[in-house]
Amino acid sequence: MASHQAMPGTVALRAMGAATSLGAVVQAAAAARAGVSRAQELSQSTCLDEVTHERVALVGHTAGPLTEGFEGIGRLVQLGVAALEDLDASAHGAWWGQLDCFLCLPRGLGLGTDPPRDSMDVARALASRLQAEARFIPSLKAMQLFQEERGGTIHALEEAMKSLQARRCDQALVLACDSLVSPERLAAQLDERRLKTPDHPVGYMPGEGAVALLLERRDAARERAQPPIAYLFKPATAQEPHCRDAKAPPVGRALEEVLALALSQAAATSLPEGSLYLDLNGEEFRAREWGQTLLRARATCRVDEWRAVIPALSFGELGAVSPLVSVCLATRAFARGYGRGSHALILVAGDDGHRAGLLLERGPSFRSPLMMIAGGAQ
Template identity: 30%
Template sequence: MTHAGGATRIGITALGMVSALGRGAATSCAAARAGLTAASELTVMDFRTQALFGSETLDGPPAVFGHVVKDVAEGFAGPGKALVLGAAALQDLMRRKALSHRELLRTGLVVNLSDAAVQDADARSSRAFGVHEPVPSATWRARTALVAQRLADMTELPIPGELQAVRHAGNAGLSLAIETALAMIREGRADRCLVGGIDSRVEPGFIKAAARLRLLRTNENPVGLIPGEGAAFFLIEPIDPRRVAIDPAGAPLAFLESVASAGDLAGLLSEAAPSGAALARAVAGALSASGAAERSIQAWLMGDLNGTERRAMEWGRALMRLRGETDVGGLPCWFPAESFGDTGAASAAMALCMAVRAFERGYAPAPRCVIWMSSEGGAKGAVVLHGGSG
């Protein structure tokens, strides 16, 4: 667990985002708050001829729906799509807070990507690869190892290579990305960091794997996820209260109070039912590090429920474990997947943007927000935010 502030508080000073609901953080979050959704029938492959997605009924052939970022990433796939989505989110952030060339030379860039755990599990169960063939996640890591550098090049950000990092940890990888960024700042290597997540779950490889593992929502499997895609970035930096007192316009949008990570060796795709223990440890660790672990806390929750049974089971069991120390069961809950679909490695960064915009615009239901995250591969994490005036 990490207390984000230490002697100096860490503020979130800018946001950037692209989603199926908008080309920027402000538009996307406003649309989500209004309850809008943009799910549409996917056309990335022919679902009609594959029994995997259901059988034809009186209503016609089977169809799969998802949340697609239209006119931005259409026509791209794999690492190319990740780059296009990530560049759009970074450009949105830089329009809001431009950094000088000199500032960018002291700025870190940490990117979280998919862990490809769903594709790995599908490959193992279907014996789709030979003994000497690498698992999908290994191939994905190799193809995206230089994503941070290529993003910096595409967006013309002169961020030094030694201040770039890529994490492949899925939904919960944002907690690891934040810890990496905080280490850069504390060690004096960077003055600030751009942190974010990118993912697309509307590509054929993921959709087929999710369908075979009974994770995808179809007409014949109503308990499943609706795939989505998107990217979100935010800027974190130490806040000098003396400067803010002189120039209130320099106040942060929110404060990053704490972050915690944990791991579950079994993961969400194993035969064993999820215990929720690792997720509970992450949430409890973040609350403890933030100083908000009292029995009754003023906060609201944002988390990774996406319609699948195992995630719901994991969160329910985590709540039972947490209630022994902190009463979080009755807190308001927001689930970004309702608005954006399941966006995987981008989900927690998008949730953070939603929380910060709620603070910024004055409709946050509590002074703190606890964002919990759970990766299919076993990584768990939690982040505690506080409103910018706190």
Template identity: 30%
Template sequence: MSTGAVITAAGMVTALGDTAASTTAAVRARLTRFREWPSYPCLPADPPRPEEPFSVVAAYTDLPRALDLPVRLLALALQDLATSADLARADLEDASFFLARPSPGPSAHHHELRDAFRERVADAAGVDAVTRGLLAPDGHAAMLLGLAHAARAVEADPGTPWIVAGADALVDVGLLEALDHARRLKSRRNLDGFIPGEAAAALLVEHRRRAEARGAPILAEIEGSGVGQEPQTVESGDPPSGAALAAALAAACAAGGPPAWVLCDLNGESYRAKEWGLARVRAPALLGGVRALWHPADGYGDVGAATGGCLAAACVRSFERGASPAGRAALFAGSGDGTRAAVCLVSAAAKRA
């Protein structure tokens, strides 16, 4: 059944573009922006080889200010959201916020940033309502969980819109060192890894009746959502089962049936690819007909807590432009703690058909 929740605006900043529109166009064109970053040399291969520059996707990185990136990026994403939807500052203040913070890191500065993230974003964006926002769990699934929460919230209270927002920048040297030692970073030493990136996204979720009353364009309807818990996490060393991901996608797509288009957080790690393959084996009737599989981390890198929001922004902007492979899309992402989240979005055109 329809939740009545719709997405009416999206903002996004990545290495591929400083707006949701430009990033999505780059994703559709399969552009990339990888470059070597000599500020952090990865651990040497075995047998040792000369140190290699580290590959990173970066548009705004300035090493002395790298830990402040998520705040600056999210302020830009909120500005894109407001500009694209012609929203005033008062409109943002009237909304409730669901906020995904940057990934945890080992440094004291990183912990300080996470602890004060709401206040710092509020100062940078000039929106006090951010300080009253709910904080999401960590990881890739955070913003998809936020969309599911916002959909339930606007159905219960149609008069209050929600802004689901998040940012991350996986370029903190301490975090890079931890990921490198865990063999998670892609390098000459470790081909089974990911290239880190930086991004922020923000989505406006409101009830269809409220959107129609104010004449807002409806970019997508949140048709359904699902959550699962994978027991064999990426850091466990054991292969995933795929059961939790299959269950989350089944719940998200229960109302509309099998999706033809899937957007996901595959990032180059074989663990995630295996999990997707196993989920398809477990649910062939649901996932066997997928014709288009988008994994934008190929272009802008792994963007941590911003992942789910960037997937959703790319989806709804493609709907808006009439450039989507299908009128319905399933989105999924998995966090390091085993949380698997999925959301099904339907375009306004497909809803009318």
């Protein structure tokens, strides 16, 4: 049986919010659990069907009316503000002390502007817009920007944990925003043959979304007698030498390394129950790598017995937001009682070879799922 005391090196997850193609956190997790998907034709973006020689619409997962008519910075601001509103609604007055923000954005933000602008300048402008629109968020002590795709989001979590543990801030807000369905980004993905099309079935469907996490130290949560909804362990990271553009396919060593390290931090290597959130999106190289990883991991742990979840089936490819969507789904699974065991492992595989394993432990509020459901857990 898992210990009811979170292990050293973890931080507390106080609240979370999201804006996705399936709605906010609670609605999105419930819909994903039910197998709901809102993939639809992207009428402004087409590709050539090599069989019929006709132009056909690409298919993706948009946030619907929330982002309709918005492009570029405006689209990301819409997503980010909606995620922050969702977080604020669930925080129930949990804001306190000094707050630092860690903002995760996609690379190449200025490429779609005319004339092209420096990516960091665009990121700073976006951050200012978010602060202006989300006035309900307390004043920030500091803000850090990350533009390294999935790896940047993991890096942001690492830096947030360091700031909390060094007591440079009392709470840390990690916000990731990304949209792969805007026309300028779709064109590049289509040229690279990343997208799922009639003549290329081993691609992904693009998506968009934003996720906000509010983190604090474990001791602070305990002193204020406000049990966190989950505990996050420090991410385990490694570099895969055979990334997507390499001629040789990845053999799973780096992903198996972070998987084993993440589990060992929580003494969860031999646990027969848990949930595994996989970074699979339809691309062949990811599926091959996971197959190799699983073969290697079976010799050291029991993750092949864990419940496997593939968020991209419900939300499409979310880029920098992908790791945090998995955090939301895992935490909601704890809350509603369908998450197996007391741990969830999130695997992250970036295009640049960055690999990470992020382990969550069920929070004390959700130790007894049946009691939580009877008490009306949201």
